[in-house]
Amino acid sequence: MTRSGEIKFEASMPAFEEVAAKNNTVSCIFDKSTGDIAVLALVKAFRFKVPLMEEHFNENYIESDKFPKATFKGKVINFDAAKVAAGKAAFDVEGDLTLHGVTKKVKTKITFVQSGEKLVATCNFKVKPADYNIKIPSVVKSKIAESVEIDLKFDLEKKV
Template identity: 60%
Template sequence: MKTNKLIIATICLLAGNIIFSQKLMTRKGEVKFEASMAAFEEIAGTNNTASCILDESTADFAALVLIKAFKFKSPLMEEHFNENYMESSKFPKASFKGKIAGFDVKKLSVTKSTYDLEGDITIHGVTKKIKTKLNLSQNGDKIIATSVIFVKPQDYKIEIPNLVKDKIAENVKISMSFTLEAN
């Protein structure tokens, strides 16, 4: 009789954790990159189909970007980006998986709060540890998450030909914006 009560209590406890563990997500996040140099043609792309998940109970934060979904002003630039630099048929996605330090969903408000975000970013098949800042704010039942990171193409084995090396920024700026909501 005692074992039945213990089993029922354990099941209720586990079910409670699953029910109250809130995961927020989007498949319409925006990721932009800027690799332009002054006095040269703009090198920038935008992806409006990035996915992101935030687990409120564990502070786990993950994002996924399909490389071919980046759009450019010039179709030729988009082609070069996919074929020559990012090799998107070989490395079709970039991802981030990490944790938000000190995250407490109960403390979020309309006012932006800044948190440390640490984890692993994978670009062009290369994974590196990064630490950056993540801005979070609440808008009704949604959480707005924004961040900016800088990466060096050579750190991710992205080869830039000598002919155009001076036209591409050494540090590429990547801006991310996600509106997360319960799924």
Template identity: 60%
Template sequence: MKRTALILLILMLGNTIFSQKMITRTGLVTFEASMPSFEEIAAKNNTASCILDKGTSDFVALVLIKGFQFKSPLMEEHFNENYMESSIYPKATFKGKVLNFDSKKLTTTKSVYDLEGDLTIHGVSTKIKTKINLNLASGKVVATSSFDVKPQDYKIEIPNLVKDKIAKNITINFNFSLVDQ
């Protein structure tokens, strides 16, 4: 009995010591789709999840669509029901890699890496290539990035009535503070 408990304890400690994954469940994802001289179309979601595997450089993020908050409740309703159809497509995901990443070289100074992977929104996946900033801050790895997407690439239909009021390229930003798992 003592031997089994000791083996279990060693396995659990080994898993914790050699764990390469960093995680957050309180990441911030924002998007901006405003056009000049029209109403602001922007939202934020501060409940995004992200995992960075320091050993494999895998980078995975998940955002629940209904978690996006707008200034206007009506705009939020239209976003969820008419455009994103969040009851059918409840989440957006990114699965990719940080290229040439070496966690041992991270410092408090931002380092820029290439980030490549598949972004899935509205049930449609597309390849994304962008830059990601990584740095250490208070024992955490901070990951930030910004990139543009086009609604039509994800089969998100914009009615003709409002087509000129929504940007053709929507800017997505994320900020994740990742801690060891």
């Protein structure tokens, strides 16, 4: 598990101001024996380079007072610790992503690498704000990508 995982997202469009943020306080629990994985991110913990963009993100788009958490609950399919011990190994992961009060199925790849005592998990996928009822005002619609790139990284430590 970890409480200091990282989620980055990128929704920038060429020739416009960068629309990107990072959250370094993401919790993740992974059970190697079952493949179950759960991720929790507090939405207000996303940090942008531009404070006004962060304010608009929380108040107008993601409505973080109303929807304070983003979660993923799923399963790493056929996780094999022996493959990870032998080096970098990728597996399918699927589950439910809940964002802005909407839950959708997500399926992607997750990569694991053993790094000393830690198991490092990385993953990326895309989501469309419209799929999660996140409304982008027409005045800025051309400045924000239709699909948002999400990158995750978790340095998982064994907990007893």
